[in-house]
Amino acid sequence: MDTQALSSANIARRAAQRVLGVFPERHRRGALSFIRMTLNSRLALLGMKAYTRTPLRPASAEHSEDRRLPGRLEQYFDAHTEGYGIWKWRHYFDAYERHFSRFVGKRVRILEIGIYSGGSLAMWRDYFGSDSEIYGVDIEEACRAYADECVGIFIGDQADRKFWRDLQQQLGTVDIVIDDGGHEPHQQMITLEESLRLLRPGGVYVCEDIHGTLNPFMSYINGFADGLNGADKRLDGEELGYKANAIQSAVHSIHHYPYLVVIEMRAGPMRELRAPRHGTQWQPFL
Ligand SMILES: C[S@@+](CC[C@H](N)C(=O)[O-])C[C@H]1O[C@@H](n2cnc3c(N)ncnc32)[C@H](O)[C@@H]1O
Numbered sequence: 001m002d003t004q005a006l007s008s009a010n011i012a013r014r015a016a017q018r019v020l021g022v023f024p025e026r027h028r029r030g031a032l033s034f035i036r037m038t039l040n041s042r043l044a045l046l047g048m049k050a051y052t053r054t055p056l057r058p059a060s061a062e063h064s065e066d067r068r069l070p071g072r073l074e075q076y077f078d079a080h081t082e083g084y085g086i087w088k089w090r091h092y093f094d095a096y097e098r099h100f101s102r103f104v105g106k107r108v109r110i111l112e113i114g115i116y117s118g119g120s121l122a123m124w125r126d127y128f129g130s131d132s133e134i135y136g137v138d139i140e141e142a143c144r145a146y147a148d149e150c151v152g153i154f155i156g157d158q159a160d161r162k163f164w165r166d167l168q169q170q171l172g173t174v175d176i177v178i179d180d181g182g183h184e185p186h187q188q189m190i191t192l193e194e195s196l197r198l199l200r201p202g203g204v205y206v207c208e209d210i211h212g213t214l215n216p217f218m219s220y221i222n223g224f225a226d227g228l229n230g231a232d233k234r235l236d237g238e239e240l241g242y243k244a245n246a247i248q249s250a251v252h253s254i255h256h257y258p259y260l261v262v263i264e265m266r267a268g269p270m271r272e273l274r275a276p277r278h279g280t281q282w283q284p285f286l
Contacts, residue, residue, distance in 0.1 A: 085117030
């Protein structure tokens with residue numbers, strides 16, 4: 001980390017100590033962990049800024065993700081110059097291909113929150129194929145216009161838990177949820193929690209348009225992701241291992257992209273995490 005980052009860190013730490021004094025004793029622990037998380041993300045940002053100033057070696061650039069050819073979804077988007085509107089950040093297409101391609105041609109059910117002008121629903125149908133079922137949610141009544149024999153429409157507020165309960169009753173479970181709705185952190189939090197009830201094992205959740213550093217929804221996701229590192233209940237026996245917590249058991253992985261987060265669910269529960277040693281020759285120091 002450079003000296004600018006270090007001196008900012010020291011200033012921030014001293015400020016944090018002063019701020020902490022303002023909180024009554026009983027709230028200090030919560031305040032401290034909030035300040036620590038905020039500080040850590042600021043520090044990471046400063047540290048990474050310095051790191052990313054280092055130019056990439058040409059060998060890395062050759063294998064860069066940026067060099068991948070446009071996939072089918074991006075080709076569809078580029079070719080779609082008329083008709084129902086689609087509005088996506090271009091760099092999302094790479095991530096879609098990475099996480100969605102295994103569902104193509106299967107009997108999959110896709111739910112997108114945020115319909116707007118209907119074009120993305122048609123794009124999903126084209127990509128996933130004729131066995132797919134596509135569903136859209138929007139708060140605007142006008143979006144009912146995009147219902148047809150391949151696309152189901154539900155009108156409601158993604159921040160309303162009652163709406164989600166009704167939706168679950170009518171719809172059952174789905175393989176993929178894409179949150180491209182109102183983009184407010186409280187809407188995104190509720191949508192994530194409710195989507196976890198709807199998702200089938202092996203399903204994928206995507207939240208689009210998480211804008212701004214220190215975004216509250218991002219902090220929420222980071223807290224969730226922190227659960228993946230839980231190591232609380234050590235398993236009996238010689239071998240290193242822990243009992244999986246609820247997040248480790250259900251969540252396969254969490255992926256971050258600019259403005260985008262993807263959560264992949266496990267196909268089945270993982271009950272424990274183990275680190276076996278294989279081999280017969282070992283150094284004496286561990
Ligand atoms: C960015 S647009 C969706 C774009 C579309 N998915 C696409 O790719 O072209 C956002 C949509 O979310 C809808 N929306 C906003 N707030 C909402 C809420 N609370 N619940 C459900 N939909 C909401 C808006 O009406 C709008 O149609």
